Amino acid sequence: xxxxxxxxxxxxxxxxxxxxxxxxxxxxxxxxxxxxxxxxxxxxxxxxxxxxxxxxxxxxxxxxxxxxxxxxxxxxxxxxxxxxxxxxxxxxxxxxxxxxxxxxxxxxxxxxxxxxxxxxxxxxxxxxxxxxxxxxxxxxxxxxxxxxxxxxxxxxxxxxxxxxxxxxxxxxxxxxxxxxxxxxxxxxxxxxxxxxxxxxxxxxxxxxxxxxxxxxxxxxxxxxxxxxxxxxxxxxxxxxxxxxxxxxxxxxxxxxxxxxxxxxxxxxxxxxxxxxxxxxxxxxxxxxxxxxxxxxxxxxxxxxxxxxxx
Numbered sequence: 001x002x003x004x005x006x007x008x009x010x011x012x013x014x015x016x017x018x019x020x021x022x023x024x025x026x027x028x029x030x031x032x033x034x035x036x037x038x039x040x041x042x043x044x045x046x047x048x049x050x051x052x053x054x055x056x057x058x059x060x061x062x063x064x065x066x067x068x069x070x071x072x073x074x075x076x077x078x079x080x081x082x083x084x085x086x087x088x089x090x091x092x093x094x095x096x097x098x099x100x101x102x103x104x105x106x107x108x109x110x111x112x113x114x115x116x117x118x119x120x121x122x123x124x125x126x127x128x129x130x131x132x133x134x135x136x137x138x139x140x141x142x143x144x145x146x147x148x149x150x151x152x153x154x155x156x157x158x159x160x161x162x163x164x165x166x167x168x169x170x171x172x173x174x175x176x177x178x179x180x181x182x183x184x185x186x187x188x189x190x191x192x193x194x195x196x197x198x199x200x201x202x203x204x205x206x207x208x209x210x211x212x213x214x215x216x217x218x219x220x221x222x223x224x225x226x227x228x229x230x231x232x233x234x235x236x237x238x239x240x241x242x243x244x245x246x247x248x249x250x251x252x253x254x255x256x257x258x259x260x261x262x263x264x265x266x267x268x269x270x271x272x273x274x275x276x277x278x279x280x281x282x283x284x285x286x287x288x289x290x291x292x293x294x295x296x297x298x299x300x301x302x303x304x305x306x307x308x309x310x
Contacts (some may be wrong), residue, residue: 185225192221
C-alpha cells in the first residue's frame with residue numbers, strides 16, 4: 001500500500017526510512033518547501049540502535065504533490081495537528097486509513113473534525129528516537145508499536161492486521177490491540193509524569209529517580225491522570241508510581257520529547273499532555289492541581305521566548 005508519513009520529525013523520518021528499506025511505497029509529507037528540498041537532497045541520516053550510520057533517500061513532497069495514499073500516518077507534534085489535518089483530504093481516497101502515532105490526547109478529535117472518525121486508527125509508539133537536526137535522527141531505544149481502532153472508527157480488523165503486517169515487514173514490533181483508548185491513557189500517564197519534569201530540570205529520564213522532590217510530584221501528576229481516566233470510564237489499573245519507575249529505569253539515558261523541544265527552543269506538547277488532564281478533570285469534577293501548575297509553567301516557558309537570559 002502507498003503510505004504517506006506526515007511530519008519529518010524524529011519518528012516520521014525513522015518510520016518512513018524503514019518502510020522504504022522494506023520495499024514499501026512511501027512518501028514523507030512536509031509543509032515547508034525548503035525543508036522538503038533539503039531532505040530530498042541530503043536524505044535521512046540515521047544512527048541505528050547499534051551505533052551505525054546510514055542515509056536513506058525517501059521521497060519528500062508537499063501535500064498536494066504527494067498524491068493519494070492508502071495509509072496516512074500522522075507523526076507531527078501535537079500542537080501541529082490542526083494545521084496538518086487540513087492536508088488530509090489531499091492525501092485520501094474513499095478507503096484511506098489515517099493512523100495517529102502522536103503523543104497525548106486531542107489528536108483524534110482534531111483529525112475527526114476534518115475527515116470524520118470512520119477512517120481513523122490510533123497508536124502508541126514506545127520508541128526512543130531523537131532528532132539531532134533536520135533529517136538527522138538517532139534511534140536510541142527499541143520498543144513496541146501498538147495500534148487499534150478508537151471509538152467511532154469503521155476500520156476493519158482485516159485492515160488493521162494489514163497495517164500491522166506492514167510495520168512488521170519494516171522490522172518493527174507491532175501489535176493490534178482491541179482497547180487502544182486505555183493504552184493512550186496509559187502512555188499519557190507516563191508522559192505527564194516524566195516529560196514536564198525532565199524538560200524543566202533539563203535531565204534524562206533516569207535522573208528523576210534520584211531527585212525525590214521531583215519524583216514525588218511526578219508520581220502525583222500521574223495519579224491525577226489515572227483518577228481522571230477512571231472518572232471518564234477508562235479502566236486504568238495498577239500503581240502509577242511503579243509504572244513510572246519501570247519506564248524511567250528502562251529509558252534512563254533517554255531525553256524525553258519535551259526535553260528535546262525545550263533544548264531546541266521549540267514549542268512543547270504540554271497542551272496534549274498535562275493540559276488535557278486538567279481540562280478533562282475539570283469537566284469530570286476531578287481536581288488536578290499538580291498538572292495545572294506544570295501546564296502553567298510550560299506555557300509560561302513558551303511565552304517567555306526572547307525574554308529568557310543566558
